[in-house]
Amino acid sequence: MIILLRKQASMEEKTQLLSLLSCFLESHPALEIVRIGHYETIAIDAAALDHMQATIIRNHGVVEDVVTVDTPYKLVSRAFYKESSCVVVGKDHDCQEVAIGDSSELAPVVIAGPCSVESRDQLLASAQSVKNAGAQMLRGGAFKPRTSPYQFQGLGIEGLKLLAEARQLTGLPVVTEVMEPAMVDVVAEYADMLQIGSRNMYNYPLLRAVGSHPLKRPVMLKRGLSATIDEWLLAAEYIVAAGNPNVVLCERGIRSYDSHTRNVLDVASVPVLKELTHLPVLIDPSHGTGFSRLVPVMARAGIAAGASGLMIEVHHNAAQALTDKNQALSPMQLQSIVEDTYAIHEVLNGVKQSALQIA
Amino acid sequence: MIILLRKQASMEEKTQLLSLLSCFLESHPALEIVRIGHYETIAIDAAALDHMQATIIRNHGVVEDVVTVDTPYKLVSRAFYKESSCVVVGKDHDCQEVAIGDSSELAPVVIAGPCSVESRDQLLASAQSVKNAGAQMLRGGAFKPRTSPYQFQGLGIEGLKLLAEARQLTGLPVVTEVMEPAMVDVVAEYADMLQIGSRNMYNYPLLRAVGSHPLKRPVMLKRGLSATIDEWLLAAEYIVAAGNPNVVLCERGIRSYDSHTRNVLDVASVPVLKELTHLPVLIDPSHGTGFSRLVPVMARAGIAAGASGLMIEVHHNAAQALTDKNQALSPMQLQSIVEDTYAIHEVLNGVKQSALQIA
Amino acid sequence: MIILLRKQASMEEKTQLLSLLSCFLESHPALEIVRIGHYETIAIDAAALDHMQATIIRNHGVVEDVVTVDTPYKLVSRAFYKESSCVVVGKDHDCQEVAIGDSSELAPVVIAGPCSVESRDQLLASAQSVKNAGAQMLRGGAFKPRTSPYQFQGLGIEGLKLLAEARQLTGLPVVTEVMEPAMVDVVAEYADMLQIGSRNMYNYPLLRAVGSHPLKRPVMLKRGLSATIDEWLLAAEYIVAAGNPNVVLCERGIRSYDSHTRNVLDVASVPVLKELTHLPVLIDPSHGTGFSRLVPVMARAGIAAGASGLMIEVHHNAAQALTDKNQALSPMQLQSIVEDTYAIHEVLNGVKQSALQIA
Amino acid sequence: MIILLRKQASMEEKTQLLSLLSCFLESHPALEIVRIGHYETIAIDAAALDHMQATIIRNHGVVEDVVTVDTPYKLVSRAFYKESSCVVVGKDHDCQEVAIGDSSELAPVVIAGPCSVESRDQLLASAQSVKNAGAQMLRGGAFKPRTSPYQFQGLGIEGLKLLAEARQLTGLPVVTEVMEPAMVDVVAEYADMLQIGSRNMYNYPLLRAVGSHPLKRPVMLKRGLSATIDEWLLAAEYIVAAGNPNVVLCERGIRSYDSHTRNVLDVASVPVLKELTHLPVLIDPSHGTGFSRLVPVMARAGIAAGASGLMIEVHHNAAQALTDKNQALSPMQLQSIVEDTYAIHEVLNGVKQSALQIA
Known part of the structure; x- marks a missing residue:
């Protein structure tokens, strides 16, 4: 209630x-x-x-x-709040402000950058090319949740500082992952948006920590590996109920049985979520497919399904990437995705209006 | 080999x-x-x-x-045949010919109609409204694979005759399901395209029967409930190797764990299949989602992902449908889907050309 | 009703x-x-x-x-028939009769034999060693549903005749797969039990054909690749409603995402099914795991879970098997499984009685 | 390396x-x-x-x-360490020591207790009845990872103190869940074994924290909701590589599509893990099925598959349990499970020896 x-x-x-x-x-x-x-x-x-x-x-x-709201989630429910939330990123640092939401005036947001921050040169080069390609936000991992303890675990706070430098260079607000409650303070200090990764969607102490942090940094909450839609919305509810309403959901594929893709991108989660919640929904076709050659197509599909934006892995030299090299795009391919995104969004706006006349 | x-x-x-x-x-x-x-x-x-x-x-x-072709499937492999196959439906009856394929000249095909043929009135009314809405082919089940033996099992041969009458009325070629080898003859006589349903994708005697039938009727092969892409292509190979190269694949969702949708529509199977095979690929957002309100959005996503067409359930009075009433659209909604399809296809053609310049 | x-x-x-x-x-x-x-x-x-x-x-x-029975399945429901059905195999041929059911007097049945009938020598040698190892029924595929059209498809009717010869030699009743309605007559003539394979669980014309066949041959109905328990029971209902009450269910693993096993053997389906239906339930640890070294352990687990029997692939020379060689056991290993089965069944009978005193 | x-x-x-x-x-x-x-x-x-x-x-x-070890996990690999690890619980508190491992001398361990610590009365009554039923360790949640922020989240440190009191009363060592790195200190102080729950299997900072804690408390690592076997072993590797070799794995079911059980208990993971790792493996049939009436059967199946023990939810008044009431057993049913466990273990020891003679 x-x-x-x-x-x-x-x-x-x-x-x-x-x-x-x-x-x-x-x-x-x-x-x-x-x-x-x-x-x-x-x-x-x-x-x-x-x-x-x-x-x-x-x-x-x-x-x-x-x-009274009948669903297990309350504050994030569209049954409670009929409008679509708009989450503004970049207010507290010297950079452009980016609004993520679901209205005909708001074009979808393209967030792009390398999987990991690997070095100053790599990050600044990537950030500049992401900016030139027309993306509105920069992503990059400083703390990396890796399946093996022997893999590269990210540059840590050093990586956060490089992200801040890249923001200064490009004016793009920055999103990066936070993996444990004790690090929320420092990540919130440097970043404009906190990412909760797929592996941490059920990490309730972490959800509470990003929810109750006094800076109320916008949070991008990725869907858990096999999370149901309801579990995902309840994870968002944890953050919002703790005091932070600035949550954006990001579909990144669910685990399935076919090896031709890394995950199955559940594109239909976009319209399903739009009915259930007022929070914006993004699509991550990079993790959703696992192969760079499939990313542009699934980016189009995600935008056509009504996503409020895209989360894309880009590397200025993908073959050399320390992590996720198979799914990283070149900056040139990113530019093409940005153009597709606007083109499809424009058609959809026309489409929605004709649909309105019918419904 | x-x-x-x-x-x-x-x-x-x-x-x-x-x-x-x-x-x-x-x-x-x-x-x-x-x-x-x-x-x-x-x-x-x-x-x-x-x-x-x-x-x-x-x-x-x-x-x-x-x-020599390295994949387990041979004749359907794009490694063998680099071009995209075009399957022409409707050549042997008095109706319009419809070409299904993947080229910039071919607009995506919209196939629509009721889940089941229920009566003469229902079918002819539906067929006419499908035609008016701009769809190019009529679907309708005469033999219905039902989960329970006590459910309506279709009108059988009587249903086939009604489909033929609907074709005569509208000029639309007709696709309908065949469920057993012994019925291939009669279904091939009346229908322009034979559907192999999801439950029969592994029914090898049936695949051989539609493959070796002298009329070589085009076949729409739906993906099995949990079929891998490779198993699906091998099912297509059964048909082609038996003598019938006119096969169209149709993605209709795979089984998963979330109850907000009936299945998970694996939209990424479209670009994956386009790399692996020269056969055309359709999307069925009706079975793929199970709810009519999600169908228009997922139809757009499917077309944006490059599908060569759509398979849509429409009923002139959905609330009264004997089967699958939750997922049936109204004719008016179908018209809107047809318009979206053309609009997105047009954008994609522009998109593809700019992508060509980059690649 | x-x-x-x-x-x-x-x-x-x-x-x-x-x-x-x-x-x-x-x-x-x-x-x-x-x-x-x-x-x-x-x-x-x-x-x-x-x-x-x-x-x-x-x-x-x-x-x-x-x-009135509330579940979608009726005749197979334990809500209708409280006792446990006992299916007797081998009544119509000159061989021993085997009763499959769920009571303390009935020991679990071990069905074993090669995946495919490959030759007279192979089958007779296998049959004899299966008999010597203590199994009560012989399995062997004459018609093989193969994923690829270029793989060995079985010896067909020739294979059926060899199975009949093996029965004569050993006195063991024979179970073999039937894949299409048109072949039910001939398979029913030679075999003592008809197997409906996993790929055909949704093949309703085939289910009706084995249900309505005048010989009412016992049917072993394997669970579909990703079938729900309810869909599986409804498939059984198709057979029973068509006139043949002699149905035995066989759990053989469901599709999942881990590659260490071919399928996930859903052992809990045994106690779930025992609540829902009066039909006997077998476990197939060969397909359920896909690796011979896991078969004996999972056979024990299946019996401990209360299965009425086992379906095991055995080859007198596994490395040479034409099909499924990874999961075939040696006759010696089979004998060990038979012994385990009796030992665990004996313990369970004691266990059940002490549980009865508590419940 | x-x-x-x-x-x-x-x-x-x-x-x-x-x-x-x-x-x-x-x-x-x-x-x-x-x-x-x-x-x-x-x-x-x-x-x-x-x-x-x-x-x-x-x-x-x-x-x-x-x-050099070829698998991605190293220290936990049986390729490196051929024997079976034995993890001893309860060394640092005044209680009985319990050895968990895989050898014929070690009987399987039964760990039982309520899902949540709810009150002093509830816990002490449950602990006493768990002891009387013959279990060797007590479980009980003080910090509860709940899907909704509005559900009971556990008594926290108060709950830990009650667990310590229950240990004093019964002499049973205690296992309880820890959910975040900052709480490892306090949980390790009170508990004899730290549980990493299914939702935290990918929580690498937490894995490192329980691995590097100076007390080297034994850790029970539950399998993630849809974790592959390899991901699970790599999570164990995180703990061991951080300095703590005392890890026990616990299979608790994986997510699947059928609603008759809460999860699918992957019983075959037990023999698969025994090949891959020297760590002991437990089975949790309570979460694995979600229904108390299925727990005794699946406990038997787990022991028959070679598990080194069981993790069972018991409540002295299940209908009143604040969490997971559907899956909680009565103390009387627990006693029956303990007896079954010994009986089956005894048979298996005979079984293993006869198998040895054959192999």
Whole structure:
């Protein structure tokens, strides 16, 4: 159940409500005021209140309304918030601001860059070519979750500093992965957006950490290897319920049985998610297919399915990449993807309007 | 290994080669002359010939060349035949001819109609509205593979006759499913294209029966529920090796674990198949998602991924459909899909050309 | 809904009821009298009768009772028939009779033999060693469903004759696969049990053909590659509803993503099926794992899970096998499996009795 | 590549080797001396050394031998260490010691207890009944990874204290889950064994934290939701390479498509793992099936497949359990499982010996 607060409520009144709720809900997990669109909200487990307590809350002076949402996820549910959220990246650093969302005015966002930050030269060269190709954000891994303990594990904080330098050079905001709660502070300091990787989608302490961090950095939450849509939305709910509503989902393929692709890109998750949640959805055709030659085609398919953007691995010299070399594109191919993206988005806008007339 | 025959070879010479091969290959399964594009070919298991026999065949007067193909499938492999096959449907009945293939001149084909033929009124009304919406072919099940023996099993031959009447009314060629070897004759008589359903992809006697049928009716081969790409291409090879090169593949979703969709539509199978085979590939977003509201979006994604056409379930009154009512579209929605298809195809043609300049 | 017939009903009375039902249920698929345990039954789709018709049937003189079963499958449901079915194999040929079922008196059955019948020598040697190792039934493929059209497809009718000869030699009843309706007659003539392979579990015309065949040969129905338990039971229902109650299920692994085994043997399907159906369940650890070194262990696990028997691939010279050589055991290993089977079954009988005291 | 150290090497000599290696391997992830059986080892990525460096290491006075292991995992590989590891739990607290391993002298270990620690009364009652039923270790969750942020998240440190009290009461060593690196210290203080849950199998910072913790607490590593066997062994390698060789694997089912069970228990992973690794393997039939009525059967199957023990959810009042109530057994049912376990283990020991005579 979601409690909507009155707009003119004072900080003291809100604090007082939170205290009251804390008394009522002793062992209740998260209790934060979160802004979703125009509303300030507190989400709680409805079953945790008895009838009397519920009545008290409902009639509390700060409470505007109380909304029941049938799905297990609450704040991220479109049943609760009908509009589409727009997540703005890059507000706190000296770079361009990028809006990720789902409206006809917003063109899809292309995020591109190398799998790993490998060196200053590699990153700056890649960043410049990503910028030249027309992408709006830079990606690059400083902390790398590797299947083997003997593989290259990333440059760590050194990599974060290089990403900040690349941002300064290009004006592109930067997204990079954070792998453990203790590192959220430092990654949030350098990055404009925090990535929760596929392997950490069920890492609830980490989700809580990026949700409750005071900077409220936008978070890109990738789908777990075999996560259901509901589990994924509940992972997003962890972040939002902890206080950070700036979450973007990213479909990156699910595990299946055929070896011709690394994963099966579940393109249909895009329209399914758009019905269930107000959060934006991106497509990662690089991990979704695992082979660079399939990436441009699946980027088109993702945009045609209505994704709010793409996450693409690019390397200025793919054959030399330390990680994921099979799926990295050249900067030239990236430029072609950016052009396709705009072209298909334009057609879709026409398409949507004719569909509107029919529906 | 594939034996290419000389163009000017006489029927007697060819028969003589076949006899020789039969002597060499006693327990060898299929031995047919099949035309693939410009070539007349005979495919055999290379390991079945000893060195001496191989030399005799290689030097035989009718043999132009002998080609080794590394994949388990041979005649359907693009490693053997570099061009894209074009399958023409509707040549033998009084209706329009429809070409299915993968070239910039060929627009994607939209095949639409009800899941099942339920009655004369239902089918003729549906067929007319499918035609009006701009689709080029009519689908409809006369023999229905149903999960339960107590469910409606289709009208059978009566249904075939109604499909023929619908073709006469609209001029649209007709595709319908055949479920057992004994029925291939009658289905081939009435239909313009034979569908092998997902449940029968591994039904090798049926594949051989539609492959060796003298009418060589085009076959639409749907992907098995959990079939690998290689198993699917080998199923196509069964049909082609039995004498019928007119095969079109249709991706219809694979089984997975999430209940928000009936299947996971493996959109990436389209670009993967285009590399591996010269056969055309369609997308069936109706079975691929299981819900009509997801079909238009996934139709766009399929076309954007380069599919040569769509297979769509339409019912003039979906709520009343006897089978698969959740996934049937209205004729009005179909029209919108047809328009999207052309619009995206046009963009893609531009896209492909700019991609060509880069590659 | 299942109609139970009175025990003393005459043939004419029954025929009269069937005619009446046929009038009521024009397009209804199957309408056969099937004996399940002590009952003669007719299963129909309850929704196909209107209220008046249902009343007439309910009050008909031949009708003892009418039972509603909530699951989609009816006659195979344990909700309908509480006891465990026992299927007897080998009644019509000169060989030992083997009872497959689930009771403490019945030891699990071990069925063993080569994947394919390859030659007279191979089969007779294998059959003799299977017999010596203590197995009770002989398996061997005469018609082989092969993934590629260029692979060995089996000896066909010649193979059936060799199987009959092996039965004569050893006294072991024989199970072999049938792949198409047109071959049911000849396979039923030679074999004691008809196998429906994994690839044909959804082949409904074939299921109907083995169900309605006048010899009512016992059928071993393997689970489809990715079949749900419900789909599998409905496939069994197809056979039973067509008139043949002698069905045995065989779990042989489902498709998954790990390459260390060919399939994932779903051992838990055994206790799940025992709750849902009265039909016996076997385990096939050969296909379930794909590697001979894993077979003995998984045979033990299957028996410990309560399977009514095992289906094992054995070859007297595995390295030379034409098909599935990786998973074939030696006769010596088979003997060890037979011994394990009895030892574990004995323990389980003790176990079951102590569990009975607790439950 | 694995470096084996001489037995008589002094601490200074070892430190000197480590320093040398650190110079050679600047960006190399883990560099610890780990004892595997009788050997002290250092595992490194072979490719990280050039030829000259490799020669220096090979000839270093402290180095006994250098072993190359072909699999991606090294220290956990049976190719490296042929014996079966035995992990002893309970050494540092006042309780009985339990040895988990794979030899005929070691009976399988039964670990049982509630899903969550809910209260002092619940835990102590459960612990006592688990002890009375014959189990050797107590499980219970203090930190619970829950799919929803609104669900009960466990009692936390309070729960750890209750587990310690239950150990004192019963003498049973305690295993409980740790979810984040920052909590390893406190969980290791109270618990005898640390559980890494299925959702954290890819949580590499957590794996490193339990691996490098000075107490070297035994770790139970559950298989990830859809983890391959190789990914699982590499997760174990993370722990071992960080310095802690006391790892036990626990199969708990993998995600699949059928809803009759919560997961598919991959029983065959037990014999597969026994070939690949020297680490012990347990089976968790509670999560593996999700339904208490299936647990006893699958416990038998797991033991018959050679598991070194069981992980079972038990609640003294299952209907009232706060978490996973569907899969919790009664203490009485647990006792029956313990008895089955011994009975089957005894048979298997006989079985193994007769198999030895054959192999």
